[in-house]
Amino acid sequence: MPDTAMPDTSPLVEMQQVERRFGGGKSLFGKPRPAVHAVQSVSLEVQPGETLGIVGESGCGKSTLARMLAGLDSPTDGAIHFQGEDLAEAVRRDFKAMARQIQYVFQDPISSLNPRKTIRTILETPLIHLLGLKRAEREARLAELMDAVNLRPEFLQRYPHEFSGGQAQRIGIARALAASPKLIVLDEPVSALDVSVQAQVLNLLDDLKQRFGLTYVFISHDLAVVESVSDRVAVMYFGRLAEVGPAKRIFAQPAHHYTRLLLDSAPVPGKPVLVPESESGELPDPFNPPPGCAFAARCPAADERCRSERPPLEAKGAEPEHLAACFHPPRVGERA
Amino acid sequence: MGGYILKRLIALVPVLLGLTLIVFLIMAMIPGDPATAILGSYATPENVERLNRQLGLDRSLPEQYLVWLGNLLQGEFGRSYSLNRPVIDEVLERFSATLILAGTALLLCSVFGLLAGIVSAVRQFGWTDRIVTFFVLIGISTPSFFLGLLLILVFAVNLKLLPASGMYAIYGGGDLPDLLRHLLLPAVTLAAVATGVISRLTRTAMLEVLRQDFIRTARAKGLSERRVVYRHAAKSALVAVIPVIGIQAGFVLGGAVYIETVFQWPGIGAMLVKAISTRDLLLVQGGVLVVAASYVLFNLAADVVQSTLDPRLRR
Amino acid sequence: MTGQRKDNRRPSAFALLLNNRMAAGGFFILVALLLLALIAPLLPLHDPNATDPSNRLLRPLTEGHLLGTDALGRDILSRILSGLRVSIAVGLSATIIAAFFGSLIGLLAGFAGGRVDNLMMRGIDMLMAFPYILLALAIVAVLGPGLINALYAIALVNIPFFARNIRGVTLGLARREFVDAARLAGKSPARVLFTEILPNVLPVIVITMSTTVGWMILETAGLSFLGLGAQPPQADLGSMLGDGRGVLFNAPHVAIIPGLAIFLLVMSINLFGDGVRDVLDPRLKSGALTRPVARTAIERDPASVPAEDAEDRKAVLSVRGLRTAFRMGRRQVEAVGGVDLRLGQTECLGLVGESGSGKSVTAMSIMGLVPTPPGRIVGGAILLKGEDLLAASDERIRGLRGGPVSHVFQDPLSSLHPLFTVGDQLIEAIRAHQPLSRAKAQARARELLELVRIPNAGRRLSAYPHELSGGMRQRVCIAMALANDAEVIIADEPTTALDVTVQAQILTLMNKLRHDKQTSILFITHDFGVVSALCDRVAVMYAGRIVETGRTEEVLDAPAHPYTRKLIDCVPVLGQGERRLDAIEGLPPSVDNLPPGCAFAPRCPRAQESCRRGEITLQEVAPGRAARCLFPLEAGEEAAAHA
Ligand SMILES: Nc1ncnc2c1ncn2[C@@H]1O[C@H](COP(=O)(O)OP(=O)(O)O)[C@@H](O)[C@H]1O
Ligand code: SF4
Ligand code: SF4
Numbered sequence A: 001m002p003d004t005a006m007p008d009t010s011p012l013v014e015m016q017q018v019e020r021r022f023g024g025g026k027s028l029f030g031k032p033r034p035a036v037h038a039v040q041s042v043s044l045e046v047q048p049g050e051t052l053g054i055v056g057e058s059g060c061g062k063s064t065l066a067r068m069l070a071g072l073d074s075p076t077d078g079a080i081h082f083q084g085e086d087l088a089e090a091v092r093r094d095f096k097a098m099a100r101q102i103q104y105v106f107q108d109p110i111s112s113l114n115p116r117k118t119i120r121t122i123l124e125t126p127l128i129h130l131l132g133l134k135r136a137e138r139e140a141r142l143a144e145l146m147d148a149v150n151l152r153p154e155f156l157q158r159y160p161h162e163f164s165g166g167q168a169q170r171i172g173i174a175r176a177l178a179a180s181p182k183l184i185v186l187d188e189p190v191s192a193l194d195v196s197v198q199a200q201v202l203n204l205l206d207d208l209k210q211r212f213g214l215t216y217v218f219i220s221h222d223l224a225v226v227e228s229v230s231d232r233v234a235v236m237y238f239g240r241l242a243e244v245g246p247a248k249r250i251f252a253q254p255a256h257h258y259t260r261l262l263l264d265s266a267p268v269p270g271k272p273v274l275v276p277e278s279e280s281g282e283l284p285d286p287f288n289p290p291p292g293c294a295f296a297a298r299c300p301a302a303d304e305r306c307r308s309e310r311p312p313l314e315a316k317g318a319e320p321e322h323l324a325a326c327f328h329p330p331r332v333g334e335r336a
Numbered sequence B: 001m002g003g004y005i006l007k008r009l010i011a012l013v014p015v016l017l018g019l020t021l022i023v024f025l026i027m028a029m030i031p032g033d034p035a036t037a038i039l040g041s042y043a044t045p046e047n048v049e050r051l052n053r054q055l056g057l058d059r060s061l062p063e064q065y066l067v068w069l070g071n072l073l074q075g076e077f078g079r080s081y082s083l084n085r086p087v088i089d090e091v092l093e094r095f096s097a098t099l100i101l102a103g104t105a106l107l108l109c110s111v112f113g114l115l116a117g118i119v120s121a122v123r124q125f126g127w128t129d130r131i132v133t134f135f136v137l138i139g140i141s142t143p144s145f146f147l148g149l150l151l152i153l154v155f156a157v158n159l160k161l162l163p164a165s166g167m168y169a170i171y172g173g174g175d176l177p178d179l180l181r182h183l184l185l186p187a188v189t190l191a192a193v194a195t196g197v198i199s200r201l202t203r204t205a206m207l208e209v210l211r212q213d214f215i216r217t218a219r220a221k222g223l224s225e226r227r228v229v230y231r232h233a234a235k236s237a238l239v240a241v242i243p244v245i246g247i248q249a250g251f252v253l254g255g256a257v258y259i260e261t262v263f264q265w266p267g268i269g270a271m272l273v274k275a276i277s278t279r280d281l282l283l284v285q286g287g288v289l290v291v292a293a294s295y296v297l298f299n300l301a302a303d304v305v306q307s308t309l310d311p312r313l314r315r
Numbered sequence C: 001m002t003g004q005r006k007d008n009r010r011p012s013a014f015a016l017l018l019n020n021r022m023a024a025g026g027f028f029i030l031v032a033l034l035l036l037a038l039i040a041p042l043l044p045l046h047d048p049n050a051t052d053p054s055n056r057l058l059r060p061l062t063e064g065h066l067l068g069t070d071a072l073g074r075d076i077l078s079r080i081l082s083g084l085r086v087s088i089a090v091g092l093s094a095t096i097i098a099a100f101f102g103s104l105i106g107l108l109a110g111f112a113g114g115r116v117d118n119l120m121m122r123g124i125d126m127l128m129a130f131p132y133i134l135l136a137l138a139i140v141a142v143l144g145p146g147l148i149n150a151l152y153a154i155a156l157v158n159i160p161f162f163a164r165n166i167r168g169v170t171l172g173l174a175r176r177e178f179v180d181a182a183r184l185a186g187k188s189p190a191r192v193l194f195t196e197i198l199p200n201v202l203p204v205i206v207i208t209m210s211t212t213v214g215w216m217i218l219e220t221a222g223l224s225f226l227g228l229g230a231q232p233p234q235a236d237l238g239s240m241l242g243d244g245r246g247v248l249f250n251a252p253h254v255a256i257i258p259g260l261a262i263f264l265l266v267m268s269i270n271l272f273g274d275g276v277r278d279v280l281d282p283r284l285k286s287g288a289l290t291r292p293v294a295r296t297a298i299e300r301d302p303a304s305v306p307a308e309d310a311e312d313r314k315a316v317l318s319v320r321g322l323r324t325a326f327r328m329g330r331r332q333v334e335a336v337g338g339v340d341l342r343l344g345q346t347e348c349l350g351l352v353g354e355s356g357s358g359k360s361v362t363a364m365s366i367m368g369l370v371p372t373p374p375g376r377i378v379g380g381a382i383l384l385k386g387e388d389l390l391a392a393s394d395e396r397i398r399g400l401r402g403g404p405v406s407h408v409f410q411d412p413l414s415s416l417h418p419l420f421t422v423g424d425q426l427i428e429a430i431r432a433h434q435p436l437s438r439a440k441a442q443a444r445a446r447e448l449l450e451l452v453r454i455p456n457a458g459r460r461l462s463a464y465p466h467e468l469s470g471g472m473r474q475r476v477c478i479a480m481a482l483a484n485d486a487e488v489i490i491a492d493e494p495t496t497a498l499d500v501t502v503q504a505q506i507l508t509l510m511n512k513l514r515h516d517k518q519t520s521i522l523f524i525t526h527d528f529g530v531v532s533a534l535c536d537r538v539a540v541m542y543a544g545r546i547v548e549t550g551r552t553e554e555v556l557d558a559p560a561h562p563y564t565r566k567l568i569d570c571v572p573v574l575g576q577g578e579r580r581l582d583a584i585e586g587l588p589p590s591v592d593n594l595p596p597g598c599a600f601a602p603r604c605p606r607a608q609e610s611c612r613r614g615e616i617t618l619q620e621v622a623p624g625r626a627a628r629c630l631f632p633l634e635a636g637e638e639a640a641a642h643a
């Protein structure tokens, strides 16, 4: 299917200087309340048919970004355009229309299913409320969905607690597929699963993408998982993009010291641990962010400029597609 | 810590204002002409006239509230027509008696409730646990006024050990031992229910804490079981139970209404009941305000104690 | 399959309720009281309001007046039954009113969140700033005494109680992922609230109602007792008790009988209500709230204790045929079904497996930290330098814990006590085993923090765990494990809860410390990458047993057990970004339902008939290598079907 589609160069999603602030404002007595910038000046595109991976450690703003992409939250500044249309506005006008186009798969498979509803009720909800299908059409679609995620049809009668994590996540995926969306945002879809089940779900996601011509935004903290599923990868640190580029380039030749550190830290069978003992791993204070590069305190190449000036996200090296926010990008083979 | 207390004190202002607002609104619910209702059978035309002016009934409701609040702030709670004395004098005099009774009861229920709860959690399913559970059940199912009557029947009428009513003996009383003799039965009665509730929740809190990861860590460190239970677990359970004690203070202060009536304790509760039946509404208003304010202060104290124990609450 | 599912199904809620003896007792008394109150008008009784001054204050068991008469000569029995009806009706109505309005407020506030929530809850707080019954008194004072006014007053003062409870639960649910999912499935916010959240809140409303009805009956009776509720000639149990008070000294039965009636009614409701709560609150099901004892219970068959061999004497720690079981209801489930492990001097042994394979239970069994109930050790031996720990006294085990054998757990935040400073917790660990003064112990604690590379060690001693980052907390836990120069450290997934970069630092630290301090480590993880970073040898666990052991490089290079092979292959490896992963079909078996023969057979591509029966033992496949498999893989062989 995707092969026969018109070569369309306009991006499916376009984020422009997206920002999400929590807290802030003024208290009753006019004192400014502390604000946390969960996401800051993120500009990023998602092309139709690709898988964009987003990596970063806990609290770096991945999930906040994902929720905004799915219309569950809106930016406090900047804008997200979906097929050229402002997402926040579209959601306000007609949430359902947007939900037919963009769907979401949650991290915790069990808690994303209402414990008091059968799988049938859960999967029927989008068919009724988003598509308005009649009873007979719904039955047919339910059968299709269960088949697509390799679950036996008799599971429809059961309740969520009767399922293992992997099965529950398949149900969550089936629910996301129900309305035939264009884009699916997957927020750590395999992190809660056991390794042996994780592979099944990753393979399933790959099949579905081919079969239905889907576009994925795939969020994870696991570099190896992101590498194995993504065409392009965005690395986030402390609410900002540190590096964006084709998956192969980023992992072969990182242009930001944080990406470098992530690569060195990832445990790989047969490889000794490589991080220097001095590495502290402490994040800056979110209420009092540093003026320059947020990674400066941990960076082996940091200098005065890094500490005072914020590095812009710009093309580094040969490929124009490969962007990084670093003044002194690491050279090939260099260790953090 | 000082900053925290100051912050809590400032936060108290809106609560106290809200309290007065609720009392004001309740008074505004009085059906018919308020002045006549307030003055009831003591109404003389000039009294009604004076009160109407005092209440500012010709003005809008918010204005009336402000005038009323201004009077309160100046200690002007009005005059009790049934007693023919300023409300504030009567209320403060009565309140000290209530404080003695409720304070003792609160002390009793906190100490015995916590102890019983901890012991029955430690000896879960043992006979101590069973006995405590049994008494808790009886405690929370018996109306306190009924328990009071039973205690009077047994200890005052049959055994003649303790006095049945009052705060001091009429002849030759007035000293501390006399007060304590009179205090014992009503304080125990008042504490009974709260002891049950506190011990039950302490037991649950202990059982919950004992399953936490940090208890496993304490054991993995090689600490004695005594230290694990009475230092690590009990401290966490205590933090969880303190708000409950705060709430129980409300039940104890409210329960004083019954107990003071049953034991003819000259406190504010008995005063309120009498004032309601004589429809002396200004006296009711004054009494309610003072007791409620003291309850708010007590809860503040509970919060402060809790935050000294739990660093995560200090901000 | 289906037949078994039926057998496993939980009994119905009502059956559970009747199983609880106290609740059943309460239920039957309550039903009896309700029936009596309902059929009272049909019984051949006196008119409850007919006065008879010539028969005043008759004692109970008098001819014609079973329970005697009151001060006006009215029959107490018939009055009690009619009063019972009034009390129940009033208490129930007040509960329903309070539950309805309170739950509505709570649902709306909790779901709306933000400003709406703030505003509503401030109002509720104001109402709660009044001592409970006082507000009711003020309302009755204004509206005038009377049963209906008392009902309103009691209902009103209970609204905040419901609102608070329900709001808390709603708030928790509104943040759950299924709520977002329902929104994305096209449900409007109102629909989400009433069709997704409400069904989950309903049990809490029922619990709150069943635990407050008793209270409400008591409180309305109280107002009547004070003369502010039911007015003559109408009477409820409270006003009858109030009447009896006047003649307490010469005819106590006039007060005692209605008092006992209230007591009986409220007690039966409370017993029943507790039963309802136990059934509806999943936490209390299956006796989850039982206190774990200080050390795992040991009930091993003496015949199962293996004899010590030469290998055991060489090892620091030797686990032989360990079996640990959990009691689930009437069944006993063996989570660990015969595990053998040997930890050599200064060796780091990795224990790898998927979640639920029994790694933690194995590790916690060593020092008796598996919670009892429900756990117990039912077989095997654990030898620490030749000493059988399962035969040691509690006092001996306590001396070993935190001394020669120490632990590091998975979640450093929940593993540290939130109310004590880091310093206090370290000092306590030191002084539990060394007779040091507090000042000396403090100096030692500081050294320990420096040892685990915590900057500003001196200042950090007075920090509370919540003030530290996850990595720093885990360093504190490691410092605590090193406090008394442990010979063996048992580390249960100490880096799983941490971010990758922090994990790398902790691994670097542990690797350095174990060489400096010559400690042996039992390191539990599910990640082969982590194993290869730290461990000399590895043991792979599946369904409660070890399926393969050997030197780390050898096992990683050429796994002998098909499960090990597949477990390695199904994880994407950084730098080899291939799309298709070699997934393992099916699910890990649950330990309470293991197939005969090899537990891996249903998922194994090499499985043969012979794999599905009999006991398969751990057999040596090469020097220092063992696998529990009939057809182990040769080096380089794929895990495909066996020729
Ligand atoms: N406290 C407990 N009560 C009942 N079952 C338990 C308890 N702890 C562990 N289990 C059971 O024991 C088995 C092994 O658990 P565990 O050792 O924690 O696995 P792992 O550490 O490998 O993830 C699981 O099936 C689990 O359900
Ligand atoms: S900008 Fe400077 S501090 Fe930031 S990553 Fe690059 S070199 Fe390091
Ligand atoms: S070959 Fe047989 S014994 Fe070996 S793992 Fe497979 S099923 Fe088990």
Ligand SMILES: [Mg+2]
Pocket: C359, C360, C492, C493
């Ligand atoms: Mg575990």
